[in-house]
Amino acid sequence: MSLGSNLDLLTVTFYGTAIALILIGLYAALVKRSLIKILIGLSIVDSGINLLLVSIGYLKGGTAPIFSPAVIDKNPAMVDPVPQALVLTAIVIGFAVTAVALALVIRLYRHHKTVNIDEIKNLKW
Amino acid sequence: MDFLIKTLGAIATIIVAFIVGMLYMGINRKITARVQNRVGPPVWQNYIDALKLVSKKTSVHHGVMQHLAPAFLMISSMGTLLFIPILRGQSWFPNLSYHGDLIFILYFMVLGSLGMALGAGQTGNPNAAIGITRGLSQMVGFEIPWVMALVAMMIQYHTTSISDLMAIQQQHGWLMFQNPLAFLAAILAMLGMFRYSPFDIVGAPAELASGPISEFGGKYLGLMMSSGSIFAFTKLTLYVDLFMGGASNIVVLLIETFTLYLIPMLYGLVSPRYRTEQAIRYFWGWPTVLGLAALVYSVVI
Amino acid sequence: MINDKNSQKIVDIIQNFARKHSLFVLAYGTGCGAIEIPPTMTSRYDAERFGIRGAATPRQADVLLITGYLTTKTVKRVIRVYEQMQDPKYVIGFGSCTINGGMYWDSYNTIKVLDRYLPVDIYINGCMPRPEAVIEGFIKLQKKIMEGRAEGAKHYKENLEWYRANQKKVLGPTTPHIQEYNW
Amino acid sequence: MVGSPVQLIAIPLFAAFLIPLLGKAWKELVRITPGVVILYLLYLSVDLLNYTIEHGRVVEVIAGWTPPWGIDLVFSPFSGFLATLMLFMGLLVWIYSYRYQTFEDYDDYEPTLKYYLLLMMMITASVGVVLTGDIFNLFVFIEILGITAYGLTAYYRHRDGAEASFKYLFIGSLSSTFLLLAIMIIYSQLGTLNMADIAVKAHELKPVYKITALVLFLVAFGIEAEMFPLNGWAPDAYSQAPAPVGAAFAGIVVKAGLYTVIRLIYTLFEVGGTYEYLIVMGLITMFFAEFAAFSQTKLKRMLAYSSIGQMGLVLVAFGIGKEEGVYAALFLMFNHAIIKSLLFMSGSYLVYKSKNKYISELNGVGKMMPVTSFLFALGAFAIVGFPPFAGFWSKLAVLTAAADSGMLLIIALILSISLIEVIYYLRVVNRIYFVKRDTDLGITKPTPQAMFSMLVLGAIILIVGFYPDVITGVLHKASATLLDKGSYINDVLSLSQTIN
Amino acid sequence: MNIIHITLGILLGGAILTYFANKISGVVRDLMFISTIVVAAALFFIKMTPDTVAVFNLGGITLSLGMNHLGLLFSIIILGLAVLAGFYSLPYMKGKDNLGFFYMNYLLSIFGMMGIVMSKDLVSFFIFWEIMTWSSYLIVVYNGNKANKIGIKYILFSALGAYSMLMAIVMVYSQLHSFSIADLSAGFTTMPASYQITIALLLITGFAVKAAMMPLHVWAPDAYSNAPMSYTAMFSGALSKMGVYGLVIVFVTMVSHLPQNFWVRETIAWLGAITAGMATIYAIFQDDAKKLLAYSSVAQLGYIITGVAIGTEISMIAALMLSIVHGMFKANFFMVVGAVERQAGTTDLTVLTGLIRKMPWTFFSALMSAIALAGIPPLVGYVGKWMLYESLISNGNYILVIVIFFASTAGFLYVFKILYSIFLGQEEPEFENVKEAPALMVIPMVIIALLLGFFGAFPGYLLKYIDNALVVMGYPVSQGKWWEMTTLFNAWGNKVSTDLIMYTTITVFVTIAIVLFYRWKNGRYVSTKDISLSGEMPKEDENYSFKLDFYKPFERAISPLLRYKISKYYNEFADGMEAFFDWTRRIYNGNAQTYAIYVITFLVILLLIANNIFTV
Numbered sequence A: 001m002s003l004g005s006n007l008d009l010l011t012v013t014f015y016g017t018a019i020a021l022i023l024i025g026l027y028a029a030l031v032k033r034s035l036i037k038i039l040i041g042l043s044i045v046d047s048g049i050n051l052l053l054v055s056i057g058y059l060k061g062g063t064a065p066i067f068s069p070a071v072i073d074k075n076p077a078m079v080d081p082v083p084q085a086l087v088l089t090a091i092v093i094g095f096a097v098t099a100v101a102l103a104l105v106i107r108l109y110r111h112h113k114t115v116n117i118d119e120i121k122n123l124k125w
Numbered sequence B: 001m002d003f004l005i006k007t008l009g010a011i012a013t014i015i016v017a018f019i020v021g022m023l024y025m026g027i028n029r030k031i032t033a034r035v036q037n038r039v040g041p042p043v044w045q046n047y048i049d050a051l052k053l054v055s056k057k058t059s060v061h062h063g064v065m066q067h068l069a070p071a072f073l074m075i076s077s078m079g080t081l082l083f084i085p086i087l088r089g090q091s092w093f094p095n096l097s098y099h100g101d102l103i104f105i106l107y108f109m110v111l112g113s114l115g116m117a118l119g120a121g122q123t124g125n126p127n128a129a130i131g132i133t134r135g136l137s138q139m140v141g142f143e144i145p146w147v148m149a150l151v152a153m154m155i156q157y158h159t160t161s162i163s164d165l166m167a168i169q170q171q172h173g174w175l176m177f178q179n180p181l182a183f184l185a186a187i188l189a190m191l192g193m194f195r196y197s198p199f200d201i202v203g204a205p206a207e208l209a210s211g212p213i214s215e216f217g218g219k220y221l222g223l224m225m226s227s228g229s230i231f232a233f234t235k236l237t238l239y240v241d242l243f244m245g246g247a248s249n250i251v252v253l254l255i256e257t258f259t260l261y262l263i264p265m266l267y268g269l270v271s272p273r274y275r276t277e278q279a280i281r282y283f284w285g286w287p288t289v290l291g292l293a294a295l296v297y298s299v300v301i
Numbered sequence C: 001m002i003n004d005k006n007s008q009k010i011v012d013i014i015q016n017f018a019r020k021h022s023l024f025v026l027a028y029g030t031g032c033g034a035i036e037i038p039p040t041m042t043s044r045y046d047a048e049r050f051g052i053r054g055a056a057t058p059r060q061a062d063v064l065l066i067t068g069y070l071t072t073k074t075v076k077r078v079i080r081v082y083e084q085m086q087d088p089k090y091v092i093g094f095g096s097c098t099i100n101g102g103m104y105w106d107s108y109n110t111i112k113v114l115d116r117y118l119p120v121d122i123y124i125n126g127c128m129p130r131p132e133a134v135i136e137g138f139i140k141l142q143k144k145i146m147e148g149r150a151e152g153a154k155h156y157k158e159n160l161e162w163y164r165a166n167q168k169k170v171l172g173p174t175t176p177h178i179q180e181y182n183w
Numbered sequence D: 001m002v003g004s005p006v007q008l009i010a011i012p013l014f015a016a017f018l019i020p021l022l023g024k025a026w027k028e029l030v031r032i033t034p035g036v037v038i039l040y041l042l043y044l045s046v047d048l049l050n051y052t053i054e055h056g057r058v059v060e061v062i063a064g065w066t067p068p069w070g071i072d073l074v075f076s077p078f079s080g081f082l083a084t085l086m087l088f089m090g091l092l093v094w095i096y097s098y099r100y101q102t103f104e105d106y107d108d109y110e111p112t113l114k115y116y117l118l119l120m121m122m123i124t125a126s127v128g129v130v131l132t133g134d135i136f137n138l139f140v141f142i143e144i145l146g147i148t149a150y151g152l153t154a155y156y157r158h159r160d161g162a163e164a165s166f167k168y169l170f171i172g173s174l175s176s177t178f179l180l181l182a183i184m185i186i187y188s189q190l191g192t193l194n195m196a197d198i199a200v201k202a203h204e205l206k207p208v209y210k211i212t213a214l215v216l217f218l219v220a221f222g223i224e225a226e227m228f229p230l231n232g233w234a235p236d237a238y239s240q241a242p243a244p245v246g247a248a249f250a251g252i253v254v255k256a257g258l259y260t261v262i263r264l265i266y267t268l269f270e271v272g273g274t275y276e277y278l279i280v281m282g283l284i285t286m287f288f289a290e291f292a293a294f295s296q297t298k299l300k301r302m303l304a305y306s307s308i309g310q311m312g313l314v315l316v317a318f319g320i321g322k323e324e325g326v327y328a329a330l331f332l333m334f335n336h337a338i339i340k341s342l343l344f345m346s347g348s349y350l351v352y353k354s355k356n357k358y359i360s361e362l363n364g365v366g367k368m369m370p371v372t373s374f375l376f377a378l379g380a381f382a383i384v385g386f387p388p389f390a391g392f393w394s395k396l397a398v399l400t401a402a403a404d405s406g407m408l409l410i411i412a413l414i415l416s417i418s419l420i421e422v423i424y425y426l427r428v429v430n431r432i433y434f435v436k437r438d439t440d441l442g443i444t445k446p447t448p449q450a451m452f453s454m455l456v457l458g459a460i461i462l463i464v465g466f467y468p469d470v471i472t473g474v475l476h477k478a479s480a481t482l483l484d485k486g487s488y489i490n491d492v493l494s495l496s497q498t499i500n
Numbered sequence E: 001m002n003i004i005h006i007t008l009g010i011l012l013g014g015a016i017l018t019y020f021a022n023k024i025s026g027v028v029r030d031l032m033f034i035s036t037i038v039v040a041a042a043l044f045f046i047k048m049t050p051d052t053v054a055v056f057n058l059g060g061i062t063l064s065l066g067m068n069h070l071g072l073l074f075s076i077i078i079l080g081l082a083v084l085a086g087f088y089s090l091p092y093m094k095g096k097d098n099l100g101f102f103y104m105n106y107l108l109s110i111f112g113m114m115g116i117v118m119s120k121d122l123v124s125f126f127i128f129w130e131i132m133t134w135s136s137y138l139i140v141v142y143n144g145n146k147a148n149k150i151g152i153k154y155i156l157f158s159a160l161g162a163y164s165m166l167m168a169i170v171m172v173y174s175q176l177h178s179f180s181i182a183d184l185s186a187g188f189t190t191m192p193a194s195y196q197i198t199i200a201l202l203l204i205t206g207f208a209v210k211a212a213m214m215p216l217h218v219w220a221p222d223a224y225s226n227a228p229m230s231y232t233a234m235f236s237g238a239l240s241k242m243g244v245y246g247l248v249i250v251f252v253t254m255v256s257h258l259p260q261n262f263w264v265r266e267t268i269a270w271l272g273a274i275t276a277g278m279a280t281i282y283a284i285f286q287d288d289a290k291k292l293l294a295y296s297s298v299a300q301l302g303y304i305i306t307g308v309a310i311g312t313e314i315s316m317i318a319a320l321m322l323s324i325v326h327g328m329f330k331a332n333f334f335m336v337v338g339a340v341e342r343q344a345g346t347t348d349l350t351v352l353t354g355l356i357r358k359m360p361w362t363f364f365s366a367l368m369s370a371i372a373l374a375g376i377p378p379l380v381g382y383v384g385k386w387m388l389y390e391s392l393i394s395n396g397n398y399i400l401v402i403v404i405f406f407a408s409t410a411g412f413l414y415v416f417k418i419l420y421s422i423f424l425g426q427e428e429p430e431f432e433n434v435k436e437a438p439a440l441m442v443i444p445m446v447i448i449a450l451l452l453g454f455f456g457a458f459p460g461y462l463l464k465y466i467d468n469a470l471v472v473m474g475y476p477v478s479q480g481k482w483w484e485m486t487t488l489f490n491a492w493g494n495k496v497s498t499d500l501i502m503y504t505t506i507t508v509f510v511t512i513a514i515v516l517f518y519r520w521k522n523g524r525y526v527s528t529k530d531i532s533l534s535g536e537m538p539k540e541d542e543n544y545s546f547k548l549d550f551y552k553p554f555e556r557a558i559s560p561l562l563r564y565k566i567s568k569y570y571n572e573f574a575d576g577m578e579a580f581f582d583w584t585r586r587i588y589n590g591n592a593q594t595y596a597i598y599v600i601t602f603l604v605i606l607l608l609i610a611n612n613i614f615t616v
Helices: A009-031 A035-057 A069-074 A081-112 B002-035 B045-055 B064-083 B102-122 B126-157 B162-172 B180-194 B211-215 B218-243 B250-269 B276-283 B286-300 C005-021 C032-041 C072-084 C096-100 C131-147 C152-158 C160-174 D005-025 D027-055 D077-097 D110-131 D135-153 D161-190 D195-204 D207-224 D233-240 D243-268 D274-294 D299-320 D322-350 D370-383 D390-404 D408-434 D448-466 D469-483 D485-499 E003-024 E026-047 E069-093 E099-118 E122-140 E147-176 E181-190 E193-210 E219-226 E229-253 E261-284 E289-310 E313-344 E360-374 E381-395 E398-423 E439-457 E460-472 E498-517 E552-562 E566-587 E592-613
Strands: C023-028 C052-054 C063-067 C090-094 C122-124 D058-061 D072-075 E053-058 E061-066 E487-489 E495-497
Touching (some): A009 A035, A009 D161, A035 D161, A081 D161, B002 B218, B045 C005, B064 E498, B102 E360, B102 E381, B102 E398, B180 B250, B218 B250, B276 B286, B286 E398, C005 C023, C005 C131, C072 C160, C090 C131, D005 D027, D027 D058, D027 D072, D072 D077, D072 D110, D077 D110, D077 D448, D110 D135, D161 D233, D195 D243, D233 D299, D274 D299, D274 D408, D274 E566, D322 D370, D322 D390, D322 D469, D370 D390, D390 D408, D390 D448, D390 E147, D469 D485, E003 E053, E003 E099, E026 E069, E026 E099, E069 E099, E069 E460, E099 E122, E099 E229, E122 E147, E122 E181, E147 E181, E181 E193, E181 E229, E193 E229, E219 E229, E219 E289, E229 E313, E261 E289, E261 E398, E313 E398, E381 E487
Parallel strands (some): C023 C063
Antiparallel strands (some): E053 E061
């Protein structure tokens, strides 16, 4: 189940997109000055990672990982269920984090009257 | 019996020292006068002065330390006298010379200065205190070459005892020739020790109204004078013991001590007065260099 | 033994001899007479050969030498210095001014007759006296001492009230610092 | 053995969500329930710890799936010790925050509810981090820990809590990103998420993956463990959180973060150079944190930086390796939890009325609050390692461990850092006791509950200081367990064999 | 339970009880305090035998305490001074704040010191050392005067010393796997050479801080002068001797085995001598009695360090002798200053004047201490100095002799200054109503003053203990070779008879005094305002005492030396460090994005160099 074994266009697209998403997200998080944009960037990173995770488990032509006697008899190529479970969890967590973050942004905006991260540094040194 | 002889000897020593010291001071006054083209007082003038001072009424004092200052001075002068050998190989002046050594004497000689300083301080006269600070500062100056010279001799002959040094000089000749550098350093230090001009800023009469002793009159001054003359003799004897091999009899002793005494005296006659810091710098100049050279010399020897 | 009359006499003789030949002089150089003291002491006249030498403080001095006129301002000091001196002590009035005021005889603030304020043992007259005269005065004083007649201090002690009254008169209200004299 | 390790996670989780319901019945229950739960858990944990010390580790399987497929909880002397420590600190924090005055400023009980809810979740998550044997589960717990910590940091509306919390969150989500990436790499290559299994199979990894995963892990966990360039969030979070939360951070959260690094390096990957990495990073962390602490003007920020510095020291101690090093590190962790919590607890009462918490506002407070000041001073003396207080023994242990490995330069560096520490702590103590009061700030007396928990901590400092043997036995056992990687793998993986 | 447990237990328990007794009443506290010291000291001296051992097991480390003659010697200093200074302390500290705290730390520091001299292993040594350090620190800052400046300076240097000691201790442990001092001295030679020299130097650094050796002395003047005088008596008298104690052990058991033996000894000896010289010079120019004495303590410790460093038999005797004697006279001096401070309200030498008639007994003890301090015969201060010179001369350290002699001679200057400024000079109406200090303060001072005289005549009583101590350290018996009960010998067989000196001095003194006091009644005391000053009479409110620029000429003469002040370099270094710390914390610039960039940058860098630092 190594990464390089069955490289094809689809896989490359998946991986490529995922990595591109991560990089785009990081760019947004690190460069943009608006808190909202930073959060969007972080969400994009999350999505990228989730996509990457799902891609690992993907098996070309694999079926859904549902165990039933009929399926098991055929011994088909199933996609790995674990990454999918992980992704589900990660999405939930990412959602929670985003929610908290947005709440914080609202608080920060009320407090500082701005969402520019450069101006929110009462705490330093 | 032995104790009695020793005690009598000690008293005799002190009396001789007193007489000789006073005489030297008188000669000093006479010579000074002659140098200044005067007749000068008679050589016994100092005895008269001392007698007068003691007979003078002394009815005021400023406290107990003023009383004790002459006592402290006497301890230092008489005590030192008792702990150095006066004559070599003779039983005329039996004393305690085997019970103390050079380092001890070095320190013992200071006790008087300290007591004097306290006594002068007690009088509350600012001139006295100023004089004392000058004197102590100057003492720090001249002690350095003096100690250097002594240490040089100690390490050259591996002894700190004056008697031993005298005995060694019997074999090897006078130390002033054996270690001339040390002798020179010691002689220069002696100039400061005698507090004659140019190192007499301590009691500069015109400036400080005679400095530390300005509140002392009468018997205090008399005792101080006596102590000073005993001390002068003591110091001279010490120098004779250290550098001129001691004296075998009293005549030689007198000649030798007087010769030594001429040095600070004559030097003083032709010198103006140094300020304190000039005096200190003077002692830390050539005398110290000489002392160091003496040290090196005796290490190399 | 010391109270014995004869031995007291001997002691007195010795003491007087010593005092005579050892005069420590405190020169109070107030007036122009001070200029005569250095030649007296130095090579030319050499007073030291008589055992006369300078003293720097009254505690050590035997002789108070008043060299010239005294103003009301300086007499205060002179009295004080005199009283600080230890017995036996002598006063030499030096020059006419100390005798009768001399050229300051009608000055409003000089002391005319020193003897009214301090017990003068010897006056040296002249305006001003030459060093020879000064030495002459000292020798007179020495003679007086040897004969035991130089008792100015005693006189002062005995007539202290009179002296004090005179002093007060001339000093007026500026006498607060004069100490009690009881030695 | 009274219960299984599962209870340690399940009960508080359940209780956390039960709190709002109970609160509907009687509002006081909101305050009481967490304490009762934590007390029970502590009892459980101590009992388990005693059991494991005698009988070896307890591995508990969740939902019947045996490792390497299922999720397992491992209660070893090492993880058990940490869990017990966390629960104990949790209990003290609970006592301290019981009727903590600031909470009462609000009229309704909602903030209180939120606080206890989050606190319970935080303790749950921390214990979970320590106990879990599954790497993804670890991720989940870390995230829960993070979210609760974000919430608690931003607890005060009127302070800059939100800012600190945002920073924490920002960096924290980067951490989770890297962690997830690393997990992904591991899973894609090894197909397992169980730590023991990963440890067994780690050598199968291609070097490039192994190192990439390691680096990602190190950075992700490094953020949690407050390593130097990754710890920008930490001082803000410490200083803005409420006092009991600050104490909880020092006593609980950081320990969990450190645990992850240690688990990674000691169990997951056997890669050369990690120990050296720990030492170097630990030293750098220490240096920068102590430098920063030295020039702080605000008390809580100073304590926060100092805490980071201590964590650096712990990292160094772990980096020394061997049993002595691990022992020293654990001892340090213990002391740090106790002492730093005490410092946070007492320190925040000392500057209670102050808005900016400047150190200069402490002047002369010792006369007004003698006991609190004394406890703060005790903490300060202990943390700089003056004997006969607790901190000394851990410092000695670190130094002997380092000396045993011949790391003289490191000893010298640690000691010179300690010098800085001595200065800035004693400066504060001086201000408390020996400088005249020059502000007109009033004081707030600690609540009896707070005083009790501080006194307990102070007593522990003294007891450990005078008689360290009360703790050293456990520590030795724990450190031996951590180092015994083989038996860990064996204990975990053997379960599947016995069941199958 | 043996005497070690009991002594330490009493001191520790007494410390805590004293603190709580303060809550009851001041009298109970005072009683508690003094009885703790007295009982501990009494029990210790009655029961202690040199072979008592006590063992504790703590934290996997065996702590063993015991007592040998060296420890006993220092215990005499500690407990002796503790008793005297303790009694002195009661009236001295009366009415001050926080006395429970003060006395607790007082007892704790005694506890620490006793622990140190009893320690048989390095860990307990260190523990007690630190207890002593922080308890003394708490007393130094106790009065709150410039606590952050003085206190931090003290604790910083102490910690520097303690940590270098700790480093040496763990290095020893890493080599020998034992903390025992006996093992250390036995196994020292088996260590690698680099370890040997490092350990020795680190330990020397550690002890030199407490003994206030030259570059590490800057804390001492401030700390000594800032603590209450009743503690400074202990601080300077006994606590600084702990540094000496450590140095003695280091030099005997370690340095003598080093290949660099000679250089280490010479360096430390020179540092000690320079300490003595420079501290003396600074003492001369101090205008505060406490500061002056503090610098003087540093100077005196310089002699002791030199003596220890030279390490020959006689120099060791000299150093230990000086330790004891310095403990006596310096404690006494600090007590004197404390009494003056209490009675006259100040220690400023430019303000104080003419107290001799008000406080005669205090003056008497000050005078005795001064004579002993200056090393003038016939008091005991001279014995140690004499031996030190003899040892230096016979050991070939000729220049050192000169330096030390300079320091010693210059010491007269400050001795006179302090005596003159406080007690002599013109009387001042401001001090009209000053009374002699209470008996409880005067008696300890007078006891010490008389002891100084007694030991001056019979130094053998002290030298006996020193001899025992040195025998423990592996030196041969020195009685008969270097000293008899009343005689001192040097390497070349020259001798000094202390009793004869004393008798001569007393005889001459008494004779002359009788002459002077003859007809004493005829004399009359006149006030010090009645002086011969050109006929001028100072008014009541005028004071002509010479106070300012006391040694200006000397200062002018020595000015090139004064140009370099080591504290200046320390201050510059500290400022630099502070600026550097302040600069480094700018890394935390408060911007979350910057922190994120740190994280990413760190990740990238780590990824790039991972191959180099991690080996799979």
